[in-house]
Amino acid sequence: MNKANILLAGVGGQGIILASRIIGNTALMNSYDVKLSEVHGMAQRGGSVISSVKMGEKVYSPIIEKQEADIILAFEKLEALRWIEYLKPGGRMIINDQEIMPVSVTTGKDSYPEDIISRIKAHYDNTVCIDALKIARECGNIKVLNTVLIGLTASFMELGKEDRLKSIRELVPERFVEINIKAFERGYNYAKS
Amino acid sequence: MKRLMLGNEAIAWGAYEAGVTVASSYPGTPSTEITEHLAGCDEIYSEWSPNEKVSMEVVIGASIAGARAITAMKHVGLNVAADPLFTVSYTGINGGLVIVVADDPGMHSSQNEQDSRHYARAAKVPMLEPADSQECKDFIKMAFEISENFDTPVLIRLSTRVSHSLSSVELAEREDYKLKGYKKDFVKYVMMPAMARKRHLIVEKRMRDLKEFGENTELNRIEWENRSIGVISSGIAYQYAREAFPEASFLKLGMIYPLPEKMIADFAAGVDKLFVVEELEPFFEEQIKAMGIEVIGKERLPVTGELNVSIIREKLLGEKQSIDLPFEEKTPMRPPVMCPGCPHRATFHVLSKLKLTVTGDIGCYTLGALPPLEAVDTCICMGASIGMAHGMEKARGAEFRKKTVAVIGDSTFIHSGITGLIDVVYNKGNSMVIILDNSITGMTGHQDNPTTGFTIKGEPTVQVDLVKLCEAVGIRRVKVVDPFKLKEFERTVKEEIEADEPSVIIARRPCALLKKASYGGTVTIDSDLCINCKLCTAIACPAILDKGDHIEIDESLCNGCLLCVEKCPRNAIVKAGVENE
Numbered sequence: 001m002n003k004a005n006i007l008l009a010g011v012g013g014q015g016i017i018l019a020s021r022i023i024g025n026t027a028l029m030n031s032y033d034v035k036l037s038e039v040h041g042m043a044q045r046g047g048s049v050i051s052s053v054k055m056g057e058k059v060y061s062p063i064i065e066k067q068e069a070d071i072i073l074a075f076e077k078l079e080a081l082r083w084i085e086y087l088k089p090g091g092r093m094i095i096n097d098q099e100i101m102p103v104s105v106t107t108g109k110d111s112y113p114e115d116i117i118s119r120i121k122a123h124y125d126n127t128v129c130i131d132a133l134k135i136a137r138e139c140g141n142i143k144v145l146n147t148v149l150i151g152l153t154a155s156f157m158e159l160g161k162e163d164r165l166k167s168i169r170e171l172v173p174e175r176f177v178e179i180n181i182k183a184f185e186r187g188y189n190y191a192k193s
Numbered sequence: 194m195k196r197l198m199l200g201n202e203a204i205a206w207g208a209y210e211a212g213v214t215v216a217s218s219y220p221g222t223p224s225t226e227i228t229e230h231l232a233g234c235d236e237i238y239s240e241w242s243p244n245e246k247v248s249m250e251v252v253i254g255a256s257i258a259g260a261r262a263i264t265a266m267k268h269v270g271l272n273v274a275a276d277p278l279f280t281v282s283y284t285g286i287n288g289g290l291v292i293v294v295a296d297d298p299g300m301h302s303s304q305n306e307q308d309s310r311h312y313a314r315a316a317k318v319p320m321l322e323p324a325d326s327q328e329c330k331d332f333i334k335m336a337f338e339i340s341e342n343f344d345t346p347v348l349i350r351l352s353t354r355v356s357h358s359l360s361s362v363e364l365a366e367r368e369d370y371k372l373k374g375y376k377k378d379f380v381k382y383v384m385m386p387a388m389a390r391k392r393h394l395i396v397e398k399r400m401r402d403l404k405e406f407g408e409n410t411e412l413n414r415i416e417w418e419n420r421s422i423g424v425i426s427s428g429i430a431y432q433y434a435r436e437a438f439p440e441a442s443f444l445k446l447g448m449i450y451p452l453p454e455k456m457i458a459d460f461a462a463g464v465d466k467l468f469v470v471e472e473l474e475p476f477f478e479e480q481i482k483a484m485g486i487e488v489i490g491k492e493r494l495p496v497t498g499e500l501n502v503s504i505i506r507e508k509l510l511g512e513k514q515s516i517d518l519p520f521e522e523k524t525p526m527r528p529p530v531m532c533p534g535c536p537h538r539a540t541f542h543v544l545s546k547l548k549l550t551v552t553g554d555i556g557c558y559t560l561g562a563l564p565p566l567e568a569v570d571t572c573i574c575m576g577a578s579i580g581m582a583h584g585m586e587k588a589r590g591a592e593f594r595k596k597t598v599a600v601i602g603d604s605t606f607i608h609s610g611i612t613g614l615i616d617v618v619y620n621k622g623n624s625m626v627i628i629l630d631n632s633i634t635g636m637t638g639h640q641d642n643p644t645t646g647f648t649i650k651g652e653p654t655v656q657v658d659l660v661k662l663c664e665a666v667g668i669r670r671v672k673v674v675d676p677f678k679l680k681e682f683e684r685t686v687k688e689e690i691e692a693d694e695p696s697v698i699i700a701r702r703p704c705a706l707l708k709k710a711s712y713g714g715t716v717t718i719d720s721d722l723c724i725n726c727k728l729c730t731a732i733a734c735p736a737i738l739d740k741g742d743h744i745e746i747d748e749s750l751c752n753g754c755l756l757c758v759e760k761c762p763r764n765a766i767v768k769a770g771v772e773n774e
């Protein structure tokens with residue numbers, strides 16, 4: 001059985017917790033030992049947040065350390081840059097092509113770093129970039145952005161797609177299941193097209 | 194069936210399975226979800242109380258009345274509840290009594306990183322510490338048994354990484370717990386000197402018995418492997434250490450107070466080198482050293498912040514990780530911010546503009562201390578703002594007071610602000626207090642409180658009337674103002690601060706995340722009218738972007754609260770989609 005560490009990084013309010021729980025549940029269905037670590041409280045108010053999912057035969061620490069992530073799923077570009085030292089050499093970087101300005105930038109104190117994606121791509125071969133917001137909008141609701149990203153992440157993992165769809169059914173309110181599955185499919189097929 | 198569960202949810206399940214029928218808590222990260230999950234069980238009476246001391250008293254009452262009862266709080270909450278804790282240690286219990294306290298090493302959401310284990314020792318109460326969600330559930334059930342077998346309250350220590358991590362949990366049926374009979378017993382339950390002296394002797398014996406119990410309980414276990422290194426650890430630190438030392442022998446402590454001395458001595462004798470790995474204080478280390486055993490601990494490991502696997506590897510094994518990053522620049526920080534539409538933003542914008550000294554308090558509004566508003570001068574603990582403003586007046590006199598204001602949230606005011614206000618009135622102070630009434634306990638994730646009119650289960654209840662409450666303690670000047678009416682709000686602040694008597698302004702506007710905030714749509718900049726004066730940026734809304742030569746609105750963040758419209762001198766901020774009408 002293979003180990004896998006997935007780090008989800010983004011901005012409080014982007015739906016990172018739900019995304020990590022869907023991935024974690026799928027791993028549990030595949031009889032992995034699973035641990036997730038989440039950020040609640042203060043930082044959720046628009047701050048930088050991460051969530052880790054670790055799976056393997058036996059997982060002790062729930063925390064992913066520097067250079068331990070097999071996959072980083074960044075919901076926002078600046079957050080991709082912030083957490084990149086957590087990526088394992090040769091690991092997979094998935095970046096949602098979206099910018100959310102931190103206060104220091106909106107007030108003109110700092111500037112938002114330029115060319116994040118091309119610079120990351122230049123040094124990290126396994127980088128995939130996606131405009132998940134656009135795809136979510138095409139699916140009919142920008143809130144399914146995280147499901148698009150889960151779909152894309154799933155396409156790089158050994159876990160069965162079927163179990164993941166089952167997790168979505170379990171964790172998403174019934175009336176949103178259909179649109180979430182559509183979003184998942186769009187993400188899942190993204191890297192292949 | 195196995196389910197992935199937060200440590201906090203598992204605590205609630207454990208309480209459910211143990212047959213708990215009464216729960217009372219005050220919210221506090223990282224403990225809040227415990228009580229929220231308990232509130233989901235029909236079989237358990239649960240409540241949010243005004244503060245942790247009251248919660249503790251409610252569960253003590255329930256226990257003496259014969260029920261199994263539980264309270265959960267964050268580490269600093271136990272400071273508030275410490276008074277009843279120290280004496281319920283003497284009286285002991287009737288139905289099982291468990292107190293969950295969640296530490297926050299690294300201060301993800303706290304004002305300090307005190308180590309609650311000291312409370313177990315100081316109050317002479319046993320303490321258990323689970324290391325994952327399954328243990329959270331199992332330990333709660335064992336804690337109730339220990340409580341009843343040894344006639345003692347039992348503390349459970351959590352930390353953020355146990356509370357807010359998920360791991361798999363096996364569920365079981367709820368125990369059919371029968372209420373214990375209630376008998377008047379003043380020698381046990383009335384702690385006056387004569388009775389308390391007798392009870393103290395019983396407490397000392399109880400701690401000796403518990404120590405003996407610790408030697409044999411499955412809560413503590415030795416994992417013999419390679420004996421060149423032995424590690425003593427507990428809780429989340431055990432998980433980190435296990436990963437850092439995959440081959441070492443371990444003494445994993447589940448009951449962390451009192452310590453099993455024989456077991457520790459045997460373990461120490463069986464290994465060549467002994468490490469103690471614990472987060473925060475050298476709590477085990479000092480006790481083990483006092484037993485005359487040599488250990489390596491805090492001389493190498495930090496007493497500040499969280500541990501992790503890399504720190505342990507580096508400090509104890511000398512294996513330092515080096516990482517070369519291709520980018521040198523510093524990524525701009527992204528600290529938490531007040532949400533778009535937050536009523537506190539308007540309040541602090543005015544206070545910052547008037548350059549007042551602001552004694553602050555704890556809640557979402559503490560964010561008013563950060564740039565660019567930088568309005569708040571102090572933040573110590575819940576309720577402190579009012580007493581501190583009063584102290585400043587007494588120290589520096591009327592001139593200073595006329596430039597000082599205390600700000601406090603609705604939940605915090607009920608928690609422990611009201612006593613400060615009584616102090617001001619009683620001792621002829623003239624402080625001005627602004628109660629930031631956003632109709633909810635915001636910071637901890639939207640819990641109801643006595644001012645909202647709803648219980649933890651969402652049932653309507655009596656609503657504390659803040660105006661009448663302030664009047665009742667002797668405040669004659671109480672004003673209710675909507676802080677989004679910037680001019681009126683500013684005028685009121687200026688008037689009230691001049692008054693030669695205490696006054697309270699209730700800044701009333703619901704949290705932007707509540708349904709009743711009912712904002713809608715977004716705004717946009719009419720570039721023909723905008724003169725780039727940047728006055729709108731003064732309110733520090735995350736949706737307003739200063740692009741240097743022009744201003745933009747991020748429509749994905751804007752929620753149409755219209756506060757910026759109030760600021761614009763040229764009416765250049767308009768509702769999106771209507772500028773051409």
Ligand SMILES: Cc1ncc(C[n+]2csc(CCOP(=O)(O)OP(=O)(O)O)c2C)c(N)n1
Pocket residue numbers: 219220221222245267269270273555556557558575601602603604605606629631633634635636637
């Ligand atoms: C003794 C203590 N208990 C609990 C907490 C956790 N806590 C921090 S802020 C807060 C509530 C704030 O609510 P309110 O005063 O209504 O302000 P809001 O966040 O809604 O602006 C709580 C419960 C704490 N810091 N200290």
